[in-house]
Amino acid sequence: xxxxxxxxxxxxxxxxxxxxxxxxxxxxxxxxxxxxxxxxxxxxxxxxxxxxxxxxxxxxxxxxxxxxxxxxxxxxxxxxxxxxxxxxxxxxxxxxxxxxxxxxxxxxxxxxxxxxxxxxxxxxxxxxxxxxxxxxxxxxxxxxxxxxxxxxxxxxxxxxxxxxxxxxxxxxxxxxxxxxxxxxxxxxxxxxxxxxxxxxxxxxxxxxxxxxxxxxxxxxxxxxxxxxxxxxxxxxxxxxxxxxxxxxxxxxxxxxxxxxxxxxxxxxxxxxxxxxxxx
Numbered sequence: 001x002x003x004x005x006x007x008x009x010x011x012x013x014x015x016x017x018x019x020x021x022x023x024x025x026x027x028x029x030x031x032x033x034x035x036x037x038x039x040x041x042x043x044x045x046x047x048x049x050x051x052x053x054x055x056x057x058x059x060x061x062x063x064x065x066x067x068x069x070x071x072x073x074x075x076x077x078x079x080x081x082x083x084x085x086x087x088x089x090x091x092x093x094x095x096x097x098x099x100x101x102x103x104x105x106x107x108x109x110x111x112x113x114x115x116x117x118x119x120x121x122x123x124x125x126x127x128x129x130x131x132x133x134x135x136x137x138x139x140x141x142x143x144x145x146x147x148x149x150x151x152x153x154x155x156x157x158x159x160x161x162x163x164x165x166x167x168x169x170x171x172x173x174x175x176x177x178x179x180x181x182x183x184x185x186x187x188x189x190x191x192x193x194x195x196x197x198x199x200x201x202x203x204x205x206x207x208x209x210x211x212x213x214x215x216x217x218x219x220x221x222x223x224x225x226x227x228x229x230x231x232x233x234x235x236x237x238x239x240x241x242x243x244x245x246x247x248x249x250x251x252x253x254x255x256x257x258x259x260x261x262x263x264x265x266x267x268x269x270x271x272x273x274x275x276x277x278x279x
Contacts, residue, residue, distance in 0.1 A: 008078050008079055008080075008081060008109075008110070008111050009036070009077065009078040009079075009080070009081050009082045009083045009084060009111065010078075010083050010084075010111065010112045010113075010114055011074075011078060011083075011084050011085075011086065011102070011103065011106045011111055011112070011113045011114070012031050012035060012083065012084065012085040012086065012114050012115075012116055013085075013086050013092075013093050013094065013099070013103065013113065013114070013115045013116065014028050014031055014032060014085045014086065014087050014093070014116040014118075015028065015091060015092040015093070015116060015117055015118025015119055015120065016028065016046075016049060016087050016088070016090060016091065016118065016119075017049075017090065017091075017118070017119055017196065018090045018091045018119045018120070018121050018124065018195055018196055018223075019090070019194065019195060019196035019197035019200070020196040020197065021049070021052055021053075023118065023119050023196060024049070024053060024118070025116070025117075025118055027116055028116050028118055029053050029055065031085055031116050032049075032050060032053065032055045032057055032085055032087075033053070033054075033055040033056075033057065034057075034083070035057050035083045035084060035085040036057070036058065036077070036082035036083050036084070037057065037058045037059075037060055037074075037077055037082060037083075037084050037085070038050075038057045038058065038059050038060070038084075038085045038086075038087060039060050039061075039062035039070065039074060039084060039085065039086045039087070039102070040059050040060070040061065040062060040087050040088075040089075041061075041062065041063050041087070041088045041089045041097060041098070042061075042063070042089050043059040043060070043061050045089050046059060046087055046089075047059060057085070060073075060074075062074070062086065062098070062099075062102070063098060064098045067098050067101060067102070070102075071101055071102050071105050074102060074106075075105055075106065075109055075111075078106060078109070078111045079109070079111075086099050086102060086103075090119075090121070090223075091118075091119050091120050091121050092117070092118065092119070092120040095120055095122060095138075095140075096140040096141060096166055119196065121166070121192075121195055121223065121225050122138050122164045122166070122225060124192075124195050124196065124225075125164065125190065125192040125195060125202070125225035125227050126162065126164055126227055128190070128192065128202050129162075129189075129190035129192070129202070129204065129227035130190065130204055131162045131188065131189075131190065131227055131228075131229050132161075132162050132229070132230070133162065135160075135161040135162070136161050136162040136163070136164060137156075137159060137161045137162070137163050137164065138164045139152075139156070139163055139164065139165050140165070140166055141165070141166050141167065141168075142165060142167070142175060142178075144171070146174075146178075149175075149178055150178060150181075150182065153178055153179065153181075153182035153183070154182060154267040155263075155264065155267050155269075156182070156267075156269075157182055157183060157231065157267045157268075158231050158233075158267060158268040158269045158272050158273075159230055159231060159269045159272075160230040160231050160232070160269065160271075160272060161230045162227060162228070162229060162230050163227070163228040163229075163230065164225065164226070164227050164228075165225070165226040165227075165228070166224070166225060166226075167224045167225075167226055168224075169193075169220055169221065169222060169223070169224060170220075172191075172214065172220060172224055173211070173214055173215075173220075175226070176191075176207060176210060176211040176214065176226070177211060179207050179226070179228060180207045180208055180211060183207060183228065183231075184207070185206055185207050185208030185211075186206050186207075186208070187206065187207050187228060187229055188204070188205070188206060188207075188228075188229040189204070189205070189206070189207050189210055189226065189227060189228040189229060190202060190203065190204045190226075190227040191203050191204075191210050191218060191224065191225075191226055191227075192224065192225045192226075192227070193218070193219075193221070193222045193223060193224045193225075194221070194222035194223060195223070195225065197222070199221075199222065201218065201219075203217065203218055207228070231272075239268075241266065242262055242266045242268055242273060245261075245262045245265055245266060246258055246259065246262040246273075249261055249262060259273060259274060
């Protein structure tokens, strides 16, 4: 719990099911039933959830398009002593969804912020992907436009930690093709869709294999999570170029900034670059 205000309401950050309604916890049920207002990404969607658990809390829309003016409104509710629950359409709020500004504002104002944990699609997919889980990177949604997307993937090419992405169903073919182009077709990965639902599917293989199985064994339906193995190569082939770029930059600017810019230019992760340049 955060916040030290003696008076005022409490902001609850409540995780909801990502598909299977049985995954809503007894604690989440209780919080959603008792709070004075529920700030929901889509009130129609959340109204269905509340109906299924026999809760009748007041709903207010809170999403990326109205966040700026909703935050002061919800802070006023907290100041008046009301309790507020923040939920997303599915899973844990703030994970690729708006909400952190409200949490920060509530903290800054001294109100208690209480997380009510539950399902998160990124973690569910990661646990079933058969890839290293001791260290991973959540990248959320890649940029929609091809140029920025490819630039982001180039920067992740040498990332050694397992990578987790969300993706919309209509962009899955193009995104998998881009992953093959950026990371190589032999990189191991898992494609998870409709997690916890009746048609849940988790398919593992190389990126090339997964791309080839789309729209056949893997229907283009539902919500998708892509989990990709990190880079396992001993040393990038372009290390000599990275050393050259770093040497040129370090001669003009401080080492830290030189390292950061070298990582951006070469696409080698900064931690890996630091390790390689020291060898």
